[in-house]
Amino acid sequence: MFRKVAIIGGGAAAATLVSELLERRTTQPLHLYWYTGDGSGRGIAYGTRSPHHLLNVRAASMGMFASKPQGFLEYAQAADPTVSGSDFLPRRLYGEYLESRVAQAMAKASASGHEVRQIPFTVDSLVPEPSGVTVGYGDESNQTDAAVLAIGSLPPRSLPGVDxxxxxxxxxxxxxxxxxxxxxxxxxxxxxxxxxxxxxxxxxxxxxxxxxxxxxxxxxxxxxxxxxxHLSAASAPAGDGAELVEALEDDPNIRMWIARLREATEHADDWRVVTDSLRSVTSKLWTLLPDEQRSRFLRHARWAWERARHxxxxxxxxxxxxxxxxxxxxxxxxxxxxxxxxxxxxxxxxxxxxxxxxxxxxxxxxxxTVGLNTDTLRTEHPLVRQLVTNGHARPEALGLGFAAQANGALLDGDGKPRPNLFAIGTLLRGALWESTAMPEIRVQARNLADTLLRDQG
Ligand SMILES: Cc1cc2nc3c(=O)[nH]c(=O)nc-3n(C[C@H](O)[C@H](O)[C@H](O)COP(=O)(O)OP(=O)(O)OC[C@H]3O[C@@H](n4cnc5c(N)ncnc54)[C@H](O)[C@@H]3O)c2cc1C
Known part of the structure; x- marks a missing residue:
């Protein structure tokens, strides 16, 4: 296992990974260095104070831990028993939930010997070597065994044509x-x-x-x-969607997939049931698509999928x-x-x-408001530029974040997975496609915690 881990980012993904790691029982104590930049663990989405900003996922699906998907619902119901799992609650409340879970995990951690240092600095550089990763921030640097980028999407760039x-x-x-x-x-x-x-x-x-x-x-x-x-009440999938998934897996081709989805929709009470039944397998399906089919999807079907999914x-x-x-x-x-x-x-x-x-x-x-920027090749984000310029990480071919394995391991300039440099969240879109919302991020956090704590042999 990696004992000293740097986690870089001040949003929900970092907060989830830190909490997931601290909840684990390990043979040796963990030392986590959490570089929060200008975030507090809430990030952009849940840092809002506006009561009008609602979650776009139902309360019952917004738990922070993959092992406890109803965790947020329970938290909300403890304050207001009338809350139902199908409600869309304020994002502000979700921010409070995240903070409270992180505080709980930290309190528990010191009792189990883990150490967490929250460092309110922006990381400027990461240098991965076989022996570990050097983390640079301001005039300081720190040596860790592994590092995880949880930096959300990249700062947006103005569209061409704007004087x-x-x-x-x-x-x-x-x-x-x-x-x-x-x-x-x-x-x-x-x-x-x-x-x-x-x-x-x-x-x-x-x-x-x-x-x-x-x-x-x-x-x-x-x-x-x-x-x-969304429908006002949660739409339960009619079946488990296994037949549809099997058909999609058998022929990873966008034109065929659209035809199959249309067919399934015709037989469903509501098209949302079909879209929702694919949520947990979307990343698996994406990994089956060859690059040329992925770019076809981005050109022709992405807008329709985003409208239906989000x-x-x-x-x-x-x-x-x-x-x-x-x-x-x-x-x-x-x-x-x-x-x-x-x-x-x-x-x-x-x-x-x-x-x-x-x-x-x-x-x-x-x-x-043209969507998330994931173009790691053309970004001004200093840390991402440093990683790409020095060949420590590689831009994904279609502009969807970093080239990475499905477990978050970043690929080096030669396309080999780095054993000690990982990412979680939006910049894994190229590897996983759906990689931005909490239901996906919590699963990534669980899997990444497994990887980081696995016996290295
Ligand atoms: C408006 C909005 C509403 C959303 N609503 C929902 C919803 O209802 N349900 C849902 O599941 N998902 C929702 N999402 C998706 C949302 O993106 C994720 O749920 C989650 O917030 C992503 O968190 P993150 O930590 O990956 O990214 P972010 O929240 O963007 O956090 C990244 C953090 O990393 C920091 N950072 C960047 N570079 C560095 C560096 N070099 N060093 C240190 N720190 C750095 C940034 O400052 C930032 O604080 C919403 C997203 C948005 C934008």
């Missing part, structure tokens, strides 16, 4: 989360454009429409479609529908081509509509 003076104006928002955390109330009749229409766009719309009561919103995406909504709670869908009905929110199809600063100070946005027609409109604020 430098637009960025300098401060009214083109590339990263919505710090912006939402600090956006002041404003009574002006602002015209806001949101680029992208996933769950982040939905959060932005709900949040800003309240803080900016006289603003109007337009959202632009390739298909102009919102994420699908759904809005019903009450959120109702709020958005009410905004549309009241004329405060419009959806448009197309691709943003340019954003320029106009003479009157507004942001002039040209989009290309389906069919190639261009249209230009003026906005006061533009918020970019």
């Amino acid at each position: 430098a003076d637009v960025i300098a104006s401060g009214r083109y928002i590339t990263d919505p989360w710090p912006f939402l955390a600090n956006a002041e109330p404003d009574e002006r009749p602002l015209r806001v454009l949101v680029i992208g229409l996933g769950l982040t766009a939905v959060d932005v719309l709900l949040d800003l429409s309240e803080r900016w009561p006289n603003a109007t919103f337009t959202a632009l995406s390739r298909h102009g479609l919102l994420p699908e909504a 759904r809005m709670p019903p009450q959120v869908a109702e709020s958005i529908a009410a905004m549309e009905k009241a004329g405060r929110f419009l959806r448009g199809r197309g691709r943003m081509q340019t954003v320029k600063l106009a003479d009157d100070g507004s942001l002039s946005v040209t989009r290309v509509k389906p069919g190639g027609v261009k249209e230009t409109a003026s906005f006061d604020v533009v918020v970019q």
Whole structure:
């Protein structure tokens, strides 16, 4: 087993792995060095204070430990017995749950001889060698046996076509989360454009429409479609989906998979039942797809899968529908081509509509919400750049994080798995595809804890 382990990241994935490790009985005490950067264990998703930001996964599925998927539900019910497993609870409450479980695991750990040092620093460099990993932060460095990157997704980059003076104006928002955390109330009749229409766009719309009561919103995406909504009650899979999974496994081909899914949907009470029945096997199915089929999926089917997989709670869908009905929110199809600063100070946005027609409109604020950045080759993230530039880790071929094994071991420049450098979470998308939400992260944390604590022989 690795006795000295560095865990890098201040979000839910790091918190889950630390707690999972501390809960284990080991033959020798563990020394964990937890570099939390600017996070507190809640990360972006659960650091919100807004009561409107709801979990998009039901309470019964949000437990932090793979061995106790109902853990969050029990926590919530201890404070409010009326909470049900099918509820979508505030993300703020989930942040409290994470913190309380970490505190519990830490208290237990000292009793079993484990040591955890929480280091509120950003790690700048990792140098893996056969004897261990050197962790560099500021002017300090530390020698550990192994290191785990739990750094979430990469900082978003502005889309091509946005002029430098637009960025300098401060009214083109590339990263919505710090912006939402600090956006002041404003009574002006602002015209806001949101680029992208996933769950982040939905959060932005709900949040800003309240803080900016006289603003109007337009959202632009390739298909102009919102994420699908969850049913109000949990939809139980009709069977175990084994037959469908077997058919998909037999022929790993995207066109065939879409046909099979359509067929299964026709026979189900609701299409969500089919999508949900695949959740626990999605990563396994992804590993069966050859690269060329994966890029086909990314080009043609990804948007539809994301809409169906990452759904809005019903009450959120109702709020958005009410905004549309009241004329405060419009959806448009197309691709943003340019954003320029106009003479009157507004942001002039040209989009290309389906069919190639261009249209230009003026906005006061533009918020970019185009999904998670996992491009490790082109990122400015200092630690990721250091790892890639020095050949310690390799970008995944399709831009989906790091090249890695399914157990999280990063591949070196020659494509060999590193024995002591791992990742968990979004940057494993290339290896696992679904690798961002808690139901997947907790399973990764359990498996990674097994790997880290396994007898090295
Ligand atoms: C708005 C939103 C809502 C979501 N809702 C849900 C939901 O309802 N259910 C669900 O299951 N999932 C949800 N998710 C998915 C969510 O991403 C995961 O559940 C989880 O929060 C991911 O945590 P993470 O630790 O991997 O990443 P993050 O939360 O991004 O944390 C990464 C941390 O690492 C730190 N870091 C980066 N680089 C370094 C470094 N060099 N040194 C030290 N620290 C560093 C960062 O500062 C950050 O604190 C949501 C995501 C978002 C963005």
